[in-house]
Amino acid sequence: MKFExxxxxxxxxxxxxxxxxxxxxxxxxxxxxxxxxxxxxxAAAAGVxxxxxxxxxxxxxxxxxxxxxxxxxxxxxxxxxxxCTGEAGxxxxxxxxxxxxxxxxxxxxxxxxxxxxxxxxxxxMEKVLKxxxxxxxxxxxxxxxxxxxxxxxxxxxxxxxxxGFELDGKKVTMGAMAKGSGMIHxxxxxxxGFITTDAAITPQCxxxxxxxxxxxxxxxxxxxxxxxTNDSLIVLANGLAGNRTIDNENNGDxxxxxxxxxxxxxxxxxMIARDGEGATKLMxxxxxxxxxxxxxxxxxxxxxxxxxxKAALFGEDANWGRIVCALGYSGAEFDPDLVDxxxxxxxxxxxxxxxxxxxxxALKILQEKTVVIKVxxxxxxxxxxxxxxxxxxxxxxxxxxYRT
Amino acid sequence: MKFExxxxxxxxxxxxxxxxxxxxxxxxxxxxxxxxxxxxxxAAAAGVxxxxxxxxxxxxxxxxxxxxxxxxxxxxxxxxxxxCTGEAGxxxxxxxxxxxxxxxxxxxxxxxxxxxxxxxxxxxMEKVLKxxxxxxxxxxxxxxxxxxxxxxxxxxxxxxxxxGFELDGKKVTMGAMAKGSGMIHxxxxxxxGFITTDAAITPQCxxxxxxxxxxxxxxxxxxxxxxxTNDSLIVLANGLAGNRTIDNENNGDxxxxxxxxxxxxxxxxxMIARDGEGATKLMxxxxxxxxxxxxxxxxxxxxxxxxxxKAALFGEDANWGRIVCALGYSGAEFDPDLVDxxxxxxxxxxxxxxxxxxxxxALKILQEKTVVIKVxxxxxxxxxxxxxxxxxxxxxxxxxxYRT
Numbered sequence: 001m002k003f004e005x006x007x008x009x010x011x012x013x014x015x016x017x018x019x020x021x022x023x024x025x026x027x028x029x030x031x032x033x034x035x036x037x038x039x040x041x042x043a044a045a046a047g048v049x050x051x052x053x054x055x056x057x058x059x060x061x062x063x064x065x066x067x068x069x070x071x072x073x074x075x076x077x078x079x080x081x082x083x084c085t086g087e088a089g090x091x092x093x094x095x096x097x098x099x100x101x102x103x104x105x106x107x108x109x110x111x112x113x114x115x116x117x118x119x120x121x122x123x124x125m126e127k128v129l130k131x132x133x134x135x136x137x138x139x140x141x142x143x144x145x146x147x148x149x150x151x152x153x154x155x156x157x158x159x160x161x162x163x164g165f166e167l168d169g170k171k172v173t174m175g176a177m178a179k180g181s182g183m184i185h186x187x188x189x190x191x192x193g194f195i196t197t198d199a200a201i202t203p204q205c206x207x208x209x210x211x212x213x214x215x216x217x218x219x220x221x222x223x224x225x226x227x228x229t230n231d232s233l234i235v236l237a238n239g240l241a242g243n244r245t246i247d248n249e250n251n252g253d254x255x256x257x258x259x260x261x262x263x264x265x266x267x268x269x270x271m272i273a274r275d276g277e278g279a280t281k282l283m284x285x286x287x288x289x290x291x292x293x294x295x296x297x298x299x300x301x302x303x304x305x306x307x308x309x310k311a312a313l314f315g316e317d318a319n320w321g322r323i324v325c326a327l328g329y330s331g332a333e334f335d336p337d338l339v340d341x342x343x344x345x346x347x348x349x350x351x352x353x354x355x356x357x358x359x360x361x362a363l364k365i366l367q368e369k370t371v372v373i374k375v376x377x378x379x380x381x382x383x384x385x386x387x388x389x390x391x392x393x394x395x396x397x398x399x400x401x402y403r404t
Numbered sequence: 405m406k407f408e409x410x411x412x413x414x415x416x417x418x419x420x421x422x423x424x425x426x427x428x429x430x431x432x433x434x435x436x437x438x439x440x441x442x443x444x445x446x447a448a449a450a451g452v453x454x455x456x457x458x459x460x461x462x463x464x465x466x467x468x469x470x471x472x473x474x475x476x477x478x479x480x481x482x483x484x485x486x487x488c489t490g491e492a493g494x495x496x497x498x499x500x501x502x503x504x505x506x507x508x509x510x511x512x513x514x515x516x517x518x519x520x521x522x523x524x525x526x527x528x529m530e531k532v533l534k535x536x537x538x539x540x541x542x543x544x545x546x547x548x549x550x551x552x553x554x555x556x557x558x559x560x561x562x563x564x565x566x567x568g569f570e571l572d573g574k575k576v577t578m579g580a581m582a583k584g585s586g587m588i589h590x591x592x593x594x595x596x597g598f599i600t601t602d603a604a605i606t607p608q609c610x611x612x613x614x615x616x617x618x619x620x621x622x623x624x625x626x627x628x629x630x631x632x633t634n635d636s637l638i639v640l641a642n643g644l645a646g647n648r649t650i651d652n653e654n655n656g657d658x659x660x661x662x663x664x665x666x667x668x669x670x671x672x673x674x675m676i677a678r679d680g681e682g683a684t685k686l687m688x689x690x691x692x693x694x695x696x697x698x699x700x701x702x703x704x705x706x707x708x709x710x711x712x713x714k715a716a717l718f719g720e721d722a723n724w725g726r727i728v729c730a731l732g733y734s735g736a737e738f739d740p741d742l743v744d745x746x747x748x749x750x751x752x753x754x755x756x757x758x759x760x761x762x763x764x765x766a767l768k769i770l771q772e773k774t775v776v777i778k779v780x781x782x783x784x785x786x787x788x789x790x791x792x793x794x795x796x797x798x799x800x801x802x803x804x805x806y807r808t
Contacts, residue, residue, distance in 0.1 A: 051733065052729065052732035052733045053731070053732040053733070053738070053740050054728050054729060054731070054732035054740050054756070055732075081725070083725065083729075084725060084728055084753070084756055084757055084758060085757060085758075086741075086755070086756065086757040118725065119723075119725025119726070119728070119729060120724060120725040120728075120753065120757070120758035121758065227729075227732075227733040228729060229725075229728075229729050229732060307711070307799075307803070308803055311799070311800055311802075311803030311804050312803065312804065314800060314804045315803070315804025317804065319523075320524060321485070321487065321488060321522060321523025321524040321633075322523070324458050324488055324523070324524075324633075325456065325458060325487075325523060325631075325632060325633050327457070327458070328456035328457040328458035328459075328631075328633060329455065329456045329457070329631040334457070336457050336458050337490070349488065349524065351490070352458070352488055352490065353488055353489060353490040353524070354488060354489075354524035354525065391800055391803075392800060393797050393800050393801075395711075395715070395800070396715055396718060396795055396796060396797050396799070396800060397797075398715075399711070399712055399715030399716065399719070399795075400715050400716065400718045400719025400721065
């Protein structure tokens with residue numbers, strides 16, 4: 001295989017990256033809530049951020065710092081989103097970046113910053129600054145998993161992945177971590193995602209690669225249809241693998257790099273869907289033979305985001321009518337009289353109408369931890385996959401009392 | 405007041421309308437599941453239908469029959485949506501209209517037809533035809549409430565309203581019934597809505613009036629974000645009130661008629677939101693001072709449709725961050741730094757940032773059966789209101805096992 005998964009790997013697996021964490025006391029006591037990740041050398045950097053008009057202060061600060069396309073690392077806190085916090089929040093986010101840069105010994109604008117948690121509450125800066133100091137003191141190349149834990153909010157497990165591959169005859173590593181859980185919807189799906197690599201690539205090529213990978217992964221995940229104020233996906237590439245710098249999108253190395261990013265982003269996106277708030281199942285919606293990629297994506301996302309499909313999945317009810325209904329209002333182009341639907345490998349609808357099918361077999365498929373819904377539009381050459389989860393009592397419970 | 409509510413009024417309150425119902429056995433035994441409503445004389449008729457690409461057979465048949473702008477009545481069944489049923493379903497819908505027309509003694513194409521219930525199952529035509537015959541035998545001008553009951557699926561109460569007003573010095577009556585509950589989302593919000601009036605109006609003016617009223621009422625309701633295959637809103641105006649026929653949108657009578665339609669549609673829309681599947685509360689979102697009507701509507705709908713806002717409402721949690729978050733991804737134009745938010749009359753955010761507020765008072769407001777969320781964008785002259793409900797354990801329960 002071209003890309004080799006590295007067992008137990010994460011954000012600090014690529015050469016030259018280390019992480020430090022702290023119990024800063026922003027979340028309840030006894031839980032890590034601050035992570036600092038740094039590269040030994042300055043790295044090419046790129047980011048994709050929320051399109052929410054109330055983008056949080058850290059999002060705006062990071063986007064500004066990314067203008068140079070270089071960064072030395074990033075600092076993240078959980079427990080407080082620093083969103084809707086006005087000028088003071090903006091100043092807090094800058095201070096956070098500056099304090100982390102100070103620990104590493106670089107300029108403030110070489111550091112990125114991210115926050116996740118409750119909206120509309122100011123960051124407890126004294127705790128945050130102490131936490132940054134503490135995290136800086138325990139920087140280690142083996143603290144990737146702790147960092148993945150420190151950025152969690154209602155996530156039930158840390159999300160990380162790492163792969164090895166070759167570029168220009170050199171061994172290259174890419175690692176990543178993410179946190180998701182609530183407010184997961186295109187665009188974009190993760191509250192926070194971070195990727196590191198020791199590949200050498202220009203900031204311009206890195207940004208293009210990231211945007212492309214994001215569109216087919218995080219933007220194809222839906223948990224509850226809400227797009228957060230803080231969604232951020234950041235990648236750092238420090239070049240320590242020693243490959244010839246990728247500076248052109250028309251060469252094979254660039255394509256390999258994009259594929260690696262895709263593998264990593266899709267893995268994280270699936271973990272995020274599976275760990276949707278209260279979720280008990282992962283739903284994978286595969287739409288094939290759509291007129292265009294955009295149509296395929298619209299169709300797949302609409303099904304994965306439908307509350308009625310999600311509730312039927314929870315109830316293990318083979319209600320394919322809800323699948324075609326969500327397809328019908330997706331805005332995608334297709335001919336309704338040609339649509340086939342399968343649950344796993346069981347055909348339940350053909351040419352837009354229902355089939356007689358074995359309910360027992362359908363139930364068995366729906367009882368699995370991963371349920372694949374296949375929709376064949378028979379209207380063109382394009383395909384797309386989206387991921388979602390079931391809608392459960394626990395989703396309501398978690399979100400009925402998150403703030404209090 | 406210009407419009408007088410008629411206590412206990414509904415679809416048969418206007419002159420010349422009668423209804424008949426039957427236990428056809430499409431739903432479980434012992435429940436009405438078929439309703440026939442007819443006007444003594446042919447009526448001007450208009451309709452607004454689902455934009456779902458999988459529009460159900462009855463929707464397509466009714467739209468076709470409405471081309472002449474005249475109808476004698478409509479027949480409705482619950483328990484089976486006759487959607488995704490192919491050519492056979494189309495033929496069944498035509499047969500249903502023809503059978504009902506036969507009972508009344510008019511042409512098949514003067515009758516409209518609607519269905520609601522499970523998707524992808526063929527109509528049990530023998531039962532349906534027997535039911536139509538039965539309903540035709542017991543047509544009565546006092547059976548409006550029974551008709552409103554017969555069209556229910558997971559609704560917990562029948563939805564009807566009637567108002568009296570004056571046109572051209574004549575007393576005019578307008579009555580209506582609707583069923584909603586699941587799959588309630590713009591466009592459009594009700595699965596099925598029916599309006600009757602004894603006003604005299606041309607089909608062209610009636611269609612314009614209906615579209616306008618629909619945009620500010622049913623299209624502003626969200627229960628779960630899914631737009632159904634069967635959404636239909638139909639109005640019949642039989643002219644028996646004897647007013648001068650409204651044939652021009654630029655006169656005062658037309659404006660009065662549109663206002664009456666608005667009153668009726670908004671009442672039904674609010675009942676539908678309040679009776680959203682599993683709902684315990686009605687949410688009314690008032691957006692004011694938006695740059696345009698479209699921006700105001702986008703903003704209000706986005707908040708009313710947010711799963712996170714709906715879950716917070718269920719949990720009686722004054723989480724205004726979720727309100728501004730849903731506003732932020734609504735696509736509406738506004739300046740985030742100017743936004744004020746109130747829960748009822750309690751200000752919780754000002755100029756895009758949080759305020760210190762009395763949590764006890766907030767809780768009291770959130771414990772009411774109707775919760776008003778006011779959002780002032782301070783960015784223009786336009787306003788809009790949307791309605792929704794809370795997201796509850798019961799929503800998940802109802803929709804986890806609807807088909808089985």
